[in-house]
Amino acid sequence: MPSLPSLRGPRAPPLPLLLLCLLAPVRRSSEDGRTPAASFTSLPVREEMMAKYSNLSLESHNISLTEHSNMPVEKNITLERPSNIELTCQFMTSGDLNSVNVTWKKGDELLENNYLINATGSILYTQYMFTIVNSEQMGSYSCFFEEKKEQRGTFNFKVPELHEKKKPLITYVGDSVVLMCKCQDCFPLNWTWYRSNGSVQVPVGVPMNNKYVINGKNANETRLKIMQLSEEDQGSYWCHAIFQLGESEEHIELVVLSYWVPLKAFLGIAVEVVLLVAIILLFEMYTQKKKKHSDDGKEFEQIEQLKSDDSNGIENNAPRHRKNESVGQ
Amino acid sequence: MPPPAGSPPLHPPPDGGWGWVVVGAAFISIGFSYAFPKAVTVFFKEIQLIFNTTYSEIAWISSTMLAVMYAGGPISSVLVNKYGSRPVVMVGGLLCCLGMVTASFSTSVVELYITMGFICGLGLAFNLQPALTILGKYFYKKRPMASGLAMAGSPVFLSTLAPFNQYLFNTYGWKGSFLILGGLLLNSCVAGSLMRPVGPKLTTKKSKSKVGVRVTDSGMKKRHRKKSICAKIDKYLDFSLFKHRGFLIYLSGNVIMFLGFFAPIIFLAPYAKDKGIDEYSAAFLLSVMAFVDMFARPTVGFIANSKLIRPRIQYFFSFAILFNGVCHLLCPLAEDYTSLVIYAVFFGLGFGSVSSILFESLMDLVGAQRFSSAVGLVTVVECCPVLLGPPLAGKLVDETGQYKYMYVACGAIVVLASVWLLIGNAINYRLLAKEKLKETTKKIHTPESQEAESLKASKSHDVSVKSQKSKGSGVNPSERETNI
Numbered sequence: 001m002p003s004l005p006s007l008r009g010p011r012a013p014p015l016p017l018l019l020l021c022l023l024a025p026v027r028r029s030s031e032d033g034r035t036p037a038a039s040f041t042s043l044p045v046r047e048e049m050m051a052k053y054s055n056l057s058l059e060s061h062n063i064s065l066t067e068h069s070n071m072p073v074e075k076n077i078t079l080e081r082p083s084n085i086e087l088t089c090q091f092m093t094s095g096d097l098n099s100v101n102v103t104w105k106k107g108d109e110l111l112e113n114n115y116l117i118n119a120t121g122s123i124l125y126t127q128y129m130f131t132i133v134n135s136e137q138m139g140s141y142s143c144f145f146e147e148k149k150e151q152r153g154t155f156n157f158k159v160p161e162l163h164e165k166k167k168p169l170i171t172y173v174g175d176s177v178v179l180m181c182k183c184q185d186c187f188p189l190n191w192t193w194y195r196s197n198g199s200v201q202v203p204v205g206v207p208m209n210n211k212y213v214i215n216g217k218n219a220n221e222t223r224l225k226i227m228q229l230s231e232e233d234q235g236s237y238w239c240h241a242i243f244q245l246g247e248s249e250e251h252i253e254l255v256v257l258s259y260w261v262p263l264k265a266f267l268g269i270a271v272e273v274v275l276l277v278a279i280i281l282l283f284e285m286y287t288q289k290k291k292k293h294s295d296d297g298k299e300f301e302q303i304e305q306l307k308s309d310d311s312n313g314i315e316n317n318a319p320r321h322r323k324n325e326s327v328g329q
Numbered sequence: 330m331p332p333p334a335g336s337p338p339l340h341p342p343p344d345g346g347w348g349w350v351v352v353g354a355a356f357i358s359i360g361f362s363y364a365f366p367k368a369v370t371v372f373f374k375e376i377q378l379i380f381n382t383t384y385s386e387i388a389w390i391s392s393t394m395l396a397v398m399y400a401g402g403p404i405s406s407v408l409v410n411k412y413g414s415r416p417v418v419m420v421g422g423l424l425c426c427l428g429m430v431t432a433s434f435s436t437s438v439v440e441l442y443i444t445m446g447f448i449c450g451l452g453l454a455f456n457l458q459p460a461l462t463i464l465g466k467y468f469y470k471k472r473p474m475a476s477g478l479a480m481a482g483s484p485v486f487l488s489t490l491a492p493f494n495q496y497l498f499n500t501y502g503w504k505g506s507f508l509i510l511g512g513l514l515l516n517s518c519v520a521g522s523l524m525r526p527v528g529p530k531l532t533t534k535k536s537k538s539k540v541g542v543r544v545t546d547s548g549m550k551k552r553h554r555k556k557s558i559c560a561k562i563d564k565y566l567d568f569s570l571f572k573h574r575g576f577l578i579y580l581s582g583n584v585i586m587f588l589g590f591f592a593p594i595i596f597l598a599p600y601a602k603d604k605g606i607d608e609y610s611a612a613f614l615l616s617v618m619a620f621v622d623m624f625a626r627p628t629v630g631f632i633a634n635s636k637l638i639r640p641r642i643q644y645f646f647s648f649a650i651l652f653n654g655v656c657h658l659l660c661p662l663a664e665d666y667t668s669l670v671i672y673a674v675f676f677g678l679g680f681g682s683v684s685s686i687l688f689e690s691l692m693d694l695v696g697a698q699r700f701s702s703a704v705g706l707v708t709v710v711e712c713c714p715v716l717l718g719p720p721l722a723g724k725l726v727d728e729t730g731q732y733k734y735m736y737v738a739c740g741a742i743v744v745l746a747s748v749w750l751l752i753g754n755a756i757n758y759r760l761l762a763k764e765k766l767k768e769t770t771k772k773i774h775t776p777e778s779q780e781a782e783s784l785k786a787s788k789s790h791d792v793s794v795k796s797q798k799s800k801g802s803g804v805n806p807s808e809r810e811t812n813i
Contacts (some may be wrong), residue, residue, distance in 0.1 A: 170502030178379065255502075262505030266430075269512035273519055277419075280522045 056131065057081075062088035063153035065145060067095070072142075072152040078160050080186050081244055082133040089143035089153045091124040101146035102126045107139055132157065135246040159246040160186035162239070168253035176227040181239035181250050183220045188241035191222035196236045204237070231256050340527060341469075342697075347525060348467035352475050354523035358418060358460035360482030361425070361517050362453045366394040368490035369445070369510075372503050379503070380438050387438065390446050392716060397450025398457065399712040405458035406705030407565040414459035414466075418521030421455025422514060424448055429511030433504045445507075449514075456517050458704050459524065461688050465697035466527045472692065473639065477630015477685040484622040484681070567702035574760070575694035578753035580707055582746050583687075586650055587714035589742030590683075592722035592735065593657050593676065594618070600732040606666055617670060618677040625681025633686055643754035646683070646690045650747035653679035657740030661733035694757075 063073050091100065097119045104111040104126070115128040126143055142154040162183055171177045181191065193214060194201040205212035205224055216222040222239060234256040240249045342348070373387045380387070408417045428448030435441050460479065468475045497506040563569075570576045597618070601611035629649070632638055638645050656675050663669045688704065695703045725735045 167499060170498075170500070170505070172502065172504055175504075178381075180378065257502070257505070262501045262508045265501075265505075266508050266512040269509070270515060273512075273515040276519045277522045280519070284525060 058084045060086040065151045067093040074154045087128045091145040103144045162250040179224040187219045190242040194238040354520040355460040355479035356482035357520040358456040360486030362457040363483035364486035371494040393446030394450040398453045399708040401454030402705035402708030414463040415524045417459045421452045422518035424452030425514035426511040433507035462701045473633035476689040481626040484619045582750035586746035589739035614673045617673045621677030622681040626685040629682040629685040647751040649682040654743030660736040
């Protein structure tokens with residue numbers, strides 16, 4: 001996480017550091033053989049630059065290295081708008097600090113000025129201050145501490161990245177679809193859309209017509225609406241977020257299917273259902289017919305039993321009536 | 330007079346044979362009914378973007394589907410009482426298919442509410458009630474077992490439909506997925522075709538009922554015609570259930586329980602994420618719960634079927650609900666992922682056991698004949714707490730800012746419901762035992778009194794003969810009914 005940019009005025013370097021600044025170039029020049037005049041020109045240049053860009057925010061980042069670090073240490077920094085940058089590397093060693101060779105590089109290019117060196121105790125600090133205003137100034141800045149082994153710390157400056165790769169969007173012929181690109185915490189200056197056939201990217205939606213409509217609710221999102229889809233619209237689409245300091249892009253895959261594709265599956269299932277229902281009902285009719293033939297005999301028996309029960313009932317009542325009548329009489 | 334609730338139904342249920350095929354068919358129907366509204370939520374995030382609405386508007390689709398499924402209960406019951414289970418389930422399958430196919434062509438959220446929510450929900454209602462009813466017609470001795478097996482359809486279908494829906498979406502997009510899901514729902518027609526009506530004795534019952542209908546019709550014509558509509562509805566939907574003590578206890582207990590029953594599941598994943606657990610592990614908790622649920626339901630059905638538990642199944646039901654409530658009350662003690670997994674396991678056990686005996690206990694209270702009407706009335710009343718529970722719980726979470734108060738509240742509600750059901754059913758069992766004792770003593774006395782009446786009436790000639798004849802004809806058919 002980059003440090004919060006704060007709007008501070010130009011900061012005069014603290015007094016001890018100032019003295020050391022004067023000393024350090026002297027020390028270095030004794031090693032590299034450079035004239036001390038360069039150290040004096042560095043200060044006014046820096047102050048001038050800082051006055052010019054005083055309304056920009058300040059980003060401070062640091063990296064710690066030791067003599068035993070095995071791998072180069074890297075720090076990724078996301079930068080959206082022009083800022084003043086302050087990079088600090090600190091190097092801890094048990095050996096002699098004076099024998100350490102300190103350099104700064106942008107990529108592979110050696111940086112000449114604007115960096116300070118300070119030593120307290122057993123820690124060696126070096127600080128590089130500069131400003132980033134355009135995309136050429138973005139990239140990787142490294143500090144090198146050369147003792148017996150070379151130790152390296154790298155600051156990677158990048159524009160904010162958009163979302164990770166999304167799943168392909170599946171649509172159908174004749175539909176309309178909305179492709180959306182969103183940046184979580186950043187606010188690009190502008191958005192553009194391209195589609196690619198192979199490696200070439202062709203802009204899309206620039207003449208806004210019936211087919212393409214570009215709009216976005218907020219500054220951090222953009223939507224491309226494509227209407228009347230056809231199979232030719234299938235392919236890769238790219239949205240570019242344009243910042244002052246560069247561009248980042250996101251890839252969306254659009255797939256256009258015809259209705260026949262899911263319809264086949266639906267009809268397949270429907271046929272299976274109809275077949276199963278028919279089989280089940282026919283099987284039931286068949287077993288019922290069989291049962292009816294065997295049961296016909298049983299039913300007749302049951303009906304006859306019921307009839308006999310009824311007649312028995314009447315017969316049973318009749319003796320009672322006769323009995324009572326005889327008693328009554 | 331309706332037959333006593335605890336006894337077997339009029340035509341003896343097969344308790345096996347084709348009945349197990351019917352259990353499979355009910356498995357499919359119940360699986361679709363309960364799992365589909367939940368499984369369809371997989372599509373919501375993408376649909377929300379396409380239709381340009383908020384997530385809560387889209388979530389209403391699922392709520393509408395569930396609401397219509399529960400509210401359509403009485404309609405379903407009336408149709409089942411008139412036509413039997415099979416045609417209703419097949420019509421339900423066709424309705425679901427129609428709903429999903431038209432949903433794939435919809436262009437606005439309102440159209441989705443109508444097609445997916447209403448039509449599909451109605452179709453699912455036509456699947457659920459008949460499936461439960463036909464279990465009561467096919468089983469008596471092994472009914473809890475059959476019920477548990479059939480209810481296991483819900484977690485099985487949910488755990489298969491959810492990833493399947495995701496696959497469908499990745500391959501066909503939402504339109505194609507809805508079309509194919511419509512086709513899939515047609516399979517409930519297959520389930521319906523397996524639900525054969527029970528036994529050849531249906532014809533004799535029909536003739537008896539026809540006679541009864543003619544008699545009542547002639548009676549209606551003599552009385553007011555306005556009452557005929559109400560009477561017709563009453564013929565198909567047994568409103569006298571609202572005077573049935575056991576039914577009222579069950580209904581009231583369930584209404585209290587459902588207020589706090591579903592919210593813990595819905596908020597389990599967000600609760601886990603709130604504790605700092607990542608998305609996939611939180612989703613895994615739900616899978617664990619569904620997995621345990623899948624096996625708990627038939628197992629608990631088997632236990633409920635045992636000789637020890639079956640006569641006291643209402644106590645067992647109350648105990649299962651209590652177990653659930655205690656689980657929720659102890660949930661806030663779970664701090665890390667392992668303890669949450671243990672909670673999910675116990676929750677799955679509790680949820681499965683309650684779901685397994687949920688409808689079995691209703692069948693036990695009202696009997697298989699009146700079950701069709703009972704389940705319709707129960708679901709339409711339960712509609713309210715089922716729909717109100719989760720939003721209320723959500724509001725509690727929003728107000729207090731913590732999930733644990735919601736879990737404690739849900740646990741308390743569920744424990745209250747279990748205590749209510751326990752006390753209510755204890756009283757009910759005692760009163761039922763007293764009534765049974767009264768009936769057996771009555772049966773011993775009535776033949777003696779009939780003979781005494783006939784002896785007294787025999788003093789005069791013609792009048793006595795006529796009166797005896799009328800009494801004789803009046804006594805014998807009713808005796809036959811009770812004997813059968």
